[in-house]
Amino acid sequence: MTILVTGGTGYIGSHTCVELLNAGLEIVIIDNLSNSSIQALNRMKEITGKEISFYKTDLLNKSEVERVFIEHQIEAVIHFAGYKSVGESVQAPLRYYHNNLTGTFILCEVMEKYGVHKMVFSSSATVYGLQDQTPLSENLPLQATNPYGRTKLMIEEILRDVYTANQNWSIALLRYFNPVGAHSSGRIGEDPNGIPNNLVPYITQVTAGKLSELSIFGNDYPTRDGTGIRDYIHVVDLAEGHVKALNKVMNSTGVNAYNLGTGSGYSVMEMVQAFEKVTGRRIPYKVIDRRPGDIGISYADATKADVELSWKASRGLMEMCEDSWRWQKNNPNGYKEELVTLSK
Ligand code: WQD
Numbered sequence: 001m002t003i004l005v006t007g008g009t010g011y012i013g014s015h016t017c018v019e020l021l022n023a024g025l026e027i028v029i030i031d032n033l034s035n036s037s038i039q040a041l042n043r044m045k046e047i048t049g050k051e052i053s054f055y056k057t058d059l060l061n062k063s064e065v066e067r068v069f070i071e072h073q074i075e076a077v078i079h080f081a082g083y084k085s086v087g088e089s090v091q092a093p094l095r096y097y098h099n100n101l102t103g104t105f106i107l108c109e110v111m112e113k114y115g116v117h118k119m120v121f122s123s124s125a126t127v128y129g130l131q132d133q134t135p136l137s138e139n140l141p142l143q144a145t146n147p148y149g150r151t152k153l154m155i156e157e158i159l160r161d162v163y164t165a166n167q168n169w170s171i172a173l174l175r176y177f178n179p180v181g182a183h184s185s186g187r188i189g190e191d192p193n194g195i196p197n198n199l200v201p202y203i204t205q206v207t208a209g210k211l212s213e214l215s216i217f218g219n220d221y222p223t224r225d226g227t228g229i230r231d232y233i234h235v236v237d238l239a240e241g242h243v244k245a246l247n248k249v250m251n252s253t254g255v256n257a258y259n260l261g262t263g264s265g266y267s268v269m270e271m272v273q274a275f276e277k278v279t280g281r282r283i284p285y286k287v288i289d290r291r292p293g294d295i296g297i298s299y300a301d302a303t304k305a306d307v308e309l310s311w312k313a314s315r316g317l318m319e320m321c322e323d324s325w326r327w328q329k330n331n332p333n334g335y336k337e338e339l340v341t342l343s344k
Contacts, residue, residue: 002026002072003246004116006059006107007080009036011190012122012179014044015239016078018188021048023243028072030065031081032058035193037335043187059103062110069114076118076250077111078242079104082151086126086293087197089148100151101158108162117169118249119159120242125177125231125259125298127153134265135301138175138257145293156257163255170253172245177231177261177300179238181320182327189327190235191334199268200232200320203275204328206283214283216268218290223297227268231261231299234315234323244311261300262313271321278321 003020007013008029014036020027021044029041033056041054053072057064059081068074082100083089089096111117128136129143144150156173163169180200182189195211196202205211219226241260248256266274272283306312 001075001250002028004028004030004068004072004074004077005080006030006077007036007082007122009033009038009040010080011036012176012235012238013078013080014040014188015183015235016080016242017044017052018047018183019236019239019243020078020246021050021052028053028055028068028074030055030057030059030068032056035083037191039335040188040191043335047183047185047187059106060099062106065106065110066113069110069116074114074116076120076246077107077116078120078122078246079107080122082122084148085197086146086148089146089151093147096147096151101154104155104158108159112166117166119169120172120174120245120249121155121159123156123173123175123257124149124152125175125261125300127156127175128298130295134297135263135299136259137301138259138304160255163253167253169255170249171255172249173255173257174241174245175257175259176238177233177259177298179235180232181234181236181315181323183236184323184326186323186326186330189324189331189334191331199230199271200324203271203283204324206285207275207279207281207325208328208332210332212284214272214285216272216285216287217294219269219287220290221296223267225267225269228294229265229267229297229299231263231265232271232317232320233260233262233313234320237262237313237315241305241309241311244305244309248309256308258305258309259300259302260305260313261302263300263302265297265299266317274317274321275325278318279325
């Protein structure tokens, strides 16, 4: 069975491709490499010993997308490709709407043309917006609070309309909480461009001495230590969830949303303490004002994925930290190091 993975050289995409290959599936990757490295592709082949068909193309290029469906017998699509920075989306909303929505329109049009009606879509817990209750369950009203989140929410709604119009479609909407960690080999991981927006890559770069100190965005939230609580989930658990969701869509029709989280949360301070324990290094930090748009507490009700996908996260906080740190230590400049080496 051949699976098309859009955005397959990205952080979550690459980890998912490794699990798909390990499950014996053939994969084809479309990625424009706008926010990822071709090195990730080489590392995936190294880890799995498998071949991967790769197309460096943009979903906005319809003829190039169609070429993939002509050259391969695609049976399902896992759709990761899209811009994903909340802050950037506030500054450049039209760029986000055009890229994320038009790319999805083109993908779905080509899928429809070639009779491919199975999709796993990379959504986000950001579609829950500012809820005053936790844990967050799939049937809560949705309310994105930034253009990035609105693209995810709109795509979820668009995919529901696509199914209403043609009930051959089978779609899983996977709402990620906070993906962290890396493959245990230390060969693939999160490789943010520039200064990391997210907590864990920022912590690992402070620990490695690339950044001087962590700024903690507020310690006046209604939490056990005043700092924000999030549902951090190991990226390999997340990847395994995609394999389970793929199995579900291959054997059903309809549109279903699933939270991919652990069902529990850790505060910023608890994450700092966990990294200090794992690395044996002190992490310098200062507390500053809250980050605009941040919520205090967010963690998943993860029971639906457990019941319907037979999936639940199994990797704990220590493993998340150990694997994040190994990736940082072994790849101080992410994938760029090797590219520099290769270019000599
Ligand atoms: C986690 C906690 C911060 C950085 C974001 C996106 C979301 C999703 C996951 C795509 C919060 C605190 C952070 C720092 C800090 N991405 N923090 N100092 O905001 O929960 O979710 O990534 O789908 O859409 O919004 O993740 O890692 O940025 O923050 O104190 O330098 O760490 O306040 O409490 P977030 P995060």
